[in-house]
Amino acid sequence: MSTSTIIRFENVTKQYDNDAAVLDNVSFEMERGKFYTLLGPSGCGKTTILRLISGLVEASHGKIYINDKLVNDVPANKRQVNTVFQDYALFPHLNVFENVAFGLRVKKLKNADIQKKVQEALRFVNLEAYENREISEMSGGQRQRVAIARAIVNEPEVLLLDEPLSALDLKLRTEMQYELRELQRRLGITFVFVTHDQEEALAMSDEIFVINKGKIQQRGVPTDIYDEPINRFVADFIGESNIIQGKMLRDFVVQFDGKEFECVDQGFNPNESVEVVIRPEDLEITTKEKGHLKVKVDSQLFRGVHYEICGYDENGNEWIVHSTKKAVVGEEIGLYFEPEAIHVMRLGETEEEFDARLEAYDDQGVENGN
Amino acid sequence: METRSRNLYLIPYVLWIALFVITPILLIVYYSFIDIHGNFSLINYQKFFTPVYLKMTLSSFWYAFLITAFTLIVAYPTAFLLTKTKYKHLWLLLIIVPSWINLLLKAYAFLGIFGTFGFANAMLEVFGIGTKQILFTDFSFIFVSVYIFIPFMILPIFNALDKLNPTFVDASRDLGASGWTTFWKVIVPLTIDGVKSGCQVVFIPALSLFMLTRLIAGNRVITLGTAVEQHFLVTQDWGMGSTIAVFLVIIMAVIMFFTGNRKRGL
Ligand SMILES: Nc1ncnc2c1ncn2[C@@H]1O[C@H](COP(=O)(O)OP(=O)(O)OP(=O)(O)O)[C@@H](O)[C@H]1O
Numbered sequence: 001m002s003t004s005t006i007i008r009f010e011n012v013t014k015q016y017d018n019d020a021a022v023l024d025n026v027s028f029e030m031e032r033g034k035f036y037t038l039l040g041p042s043g044c045g046k047t048t049i050l051r052l053i054s055g056l057v058e059a060s061h062g063k064i065y066i067n068d069k070l071v072n073d074v075p076a077n078k079r080q081v082n083t084v085f086q087d088y089a090l091f092p093h094l095n096v097f098e099n100v101a102f103g104l105r106v107k108k109l110k111n112a113d114i115q116k117k118v119q120e121a122l123r124f125v126n127l128e129a130y131e132n133r134e135i136s137e138m139s140g141g142q143r144q145r146v147a148i149a150r151a152i153v154n155e156p157e158v159l160l161l162d163e164p165l166s167a168l169d170l171k172l173r174t175e176m177q178y179e180l181r182e183l184q185r186r187l188g189i190t191f192v193f194v195t196h197d198q199e200e201a202l203a204m205s206d207e208i209f210v211i212n213k214g215k216i217q218q219r220g221v222p223t224d225i226y227d228e229p230i231n232r233f234v235a236d237f238i239g240e241s242n243i244i245q246g247k248m249l250r251d252f253v254v255q256f257d258g259k260e261f262e263c264v265d266q267g268f269n270p271n272e273s274v275e276v277v278i279r280p281e282d283l284e285i286t287t288k289e290k291g292h293l294k295v296k297v298d299s300q301l302f303r304g305v306h307y308e309i310c311g312y313d314e315n316g317n318e319w320i321v322h323s324t325k326k327a328v329v330g331e332e333i334g335l336y337f338e339p340e341a342i343h344v345m346r347l348g349e350t351e352e353e354f355d356a357r358l359e360a361y362d363d364q365g366v367e368n369g370n
Numbered sequence: 371m372e373t374r375s376r377n378l379y380l381i382p383y384v385l386w387i388a389l390f391v392i393t394p395i396l397l398i399v400y401y402s403f404i405d406i407h408g409n410f411s412l413i414n415y416q417k418f419f420t421p422v423y424l425k426m427t428l429s430s431f432w433y434a435f436l437i438t439a440f441t442l443i444v445a446y447p448t449a450f451l452l453t454k455t456k457y458k459h460l461w462l463l464l465i466i467v468p469s470w471i472n473l474l475l476k477a478y479a480f481l482g483i484f485g486t487f488g489f490a491n492a493m494l495e496v497f498g499i500g501t502k503q504i505l506f507t508d509f510s511f512i513f514v515s516v517y518i519f520i521p522f523m524i525l526p527i528f529n530a531l532d533k534l535n536p537t538f539v540d541a542s543r544d545l546g547a548s549g550w551t552t553f554w555k556v557i558v559p560l561t562i563d564g565v566k567s568g569c570q571v572v573f574i575p576a577l578s579l580f581m582l583t584r585l586i587a588g589n590r591v592i593t594l595g596t597a598v599e600q601h602f603l604v605t606q607d608w609g610m611g612s613t614i615a616v617f618l619v620i621i622m623a624v625i626m627f628f629t630g631n632r633k634r635g636l
Pocket residue numbers: 016022040041042043044045046047048049196
């Protein structure tokens with residue numbers, strides 16, 4: 001509720017005609033001038049959150065604040081928010097200039113001002129020379145930039161971007177990721193960016209909201225989300241993971257695959273059932289003798305930067321390893337990992353409980369240090 | 371091989387067009403150069419450019435314009451509301467169904483409704499306005515024509531509205547436009563092709579109406595359509611009738627050309 005808060009959701013629920021809730025009691029705050037990403041699988045409610053912010057749909061329950069003002073009853077055309085739509089929604093009956101000028105004409109600005117602002121916005125997205133083009137004559141990447149220009153020319157406080165890069169090819173997409181991030185820094189306004197591509201989310205965001213089935217599973221800076229996934233869904237969705245059942249014997253000791261391992265996690269009940277995550281790139285291939293685990297290589301794929309090796313241990317658990325070293329299919333190898341590579345997840349832990357636990361042992365860590 | 375079999379399929383179509391479209395038009399053009407005594411002459415064309423026929427042409431245009439305009443005014447909002455209803459295709463069907471009933475039957479029904487002792491006058495009586503001459507007026511002619519043409523106007527407009535991507539409306543709202551501005555600046559321009567087709571299918575037949583004109587407007591309204599009928603059936607001046615028909619064909623072609631849908635990207 002600080003002055004830097006720009007968007008606040010309080011227990012917002014959205015249902016369409018008595019169906020199951022598309023968004024289920026969601027609360028969050030977003031700060032001014034940051035780049036937020038909503039990340040989640042198709043149909044999880046990302047677009048719905050954007051439409052609630054922009055005012056194109058109404059919340060069934062709960063309160064939405066923009067700039068500390070309750071906006072539940074403020075129609076879309078009266079909100080200081082603009083959207084870059086999933087399919088851009090550029091008006092086909094207007095040329096590039098008129099598309100960008102649309103919002104200004106609606107506000108009845110003077111023609112000279114419109115001219116100036118539109119040119120400025122087009123320069124911002126490197127499209128000065130395209131004013132008189134028809135939309136149908138623009139490429140996918142250019143259309144996307146027109147859509148951005150059309151939104152930012154209105155000087156919104158929040159820019160909502162609904163999977164703006166999903167229609168572009170890989171190279172252009174990477175280029176646009178840099179451009180968007182750069183644009184956000186230059187404008188200094190809040191971006192709420194939607195994607196279902198986890199790499200994109202990790203690369204671009206100040207903060208990520210991982211969403212599944214209408215609930216925010218976890219929010220945090222990219223490294224936290226990646227390193228400390230709260231549950232199986234997040235671990236699986238953000239990057240590839242090896243997830244295995246285990247038991248937390250006591251603080252700093254976890255048991256899985258029939259063995260005990262040193263780890264850095266604490267704050268669990270003795271002998272609590274947990275899930276253990278180890279990222280494929282944290283596994284190191286060594287000899288059978290040196291490895292913590294013995295794995296028989298089942299298949300191997302060359303992925304460019306690394307090999308993706310898939311194998312099974314004695315207990316039949318599958319292990320995926322990313323390694324720059326080659327393995328031989330059918331051979332037994334050892335897998336080594338550091339205690340820091342082990343992430344222990346409590347079953348069914350909510351975000352609040354998770355944060356509280358992390359905080360608790362951060363404090364403890366400080367005490368221990370004294 | 372493939373093109374040859376495709377050409378084979380085309381034969382019935384080509385035959386049909388040749389027999390029932392090209393031949394009649396050629397015959398009409400031929401007859402338009404024959405005067406009432408059966409000699410070849412340009413007299414019919416000279417006659418067409420006299421005030422009598424020019425006035426008739428103008429008045430045909432005027433009536434066709436009024437009919438199209440009123441049909442559009444009724445049809446667009448109706449089609450718009452239809453697309454917002456839950457069972458839109460069912461409602462559309464209900465509106466289309468009356469157009470399957472024979473035109474003549476509907477015209478006769480209106481004779482009954484608008485007649486001196488009909489329903490309309492009975493209502494006027496109830497409201498204390500008193501019996502009026504409704505039949506054989508401009509009003510009744512345009513009213514009945516509009517009634518008859520409405521489904522033909524609604525259909526293309528409904529299709530255009532139904533195809534309109536709703537995110538364009540969202541985008542307009544998002545950019546600050548009110549519902550009214552969105553309607554005029556986004557919805558109407560993006561469905562204008564439907565409006566054009568609707569106007570075409572109403573204006574062109576309305577230009578050559580004759581049966582409805584006769585039944586509902588009596589001899590109050592004389593249009594090119596009624597003139598053609600007169601010449602063929604009453605005065606037996608087939609040449610003059612054909613000449614008017616030639617002009618009707620030319621006018622229609624011009625209208626088609628100017629209201630034709632240009633292809634647009636996206
Ligand atoms: N107008 C609507 N009426 C009924 N259900 C809807 C409507 N709009 C969305 N939904 C449902 O709400 C859920 C969430 O939709 P939403 O568009 O927010 O998903 P999303 O996360 O943006 O997915 P995607 O990545 O595919 O765009 C979906 O199950 C969808 O079917």
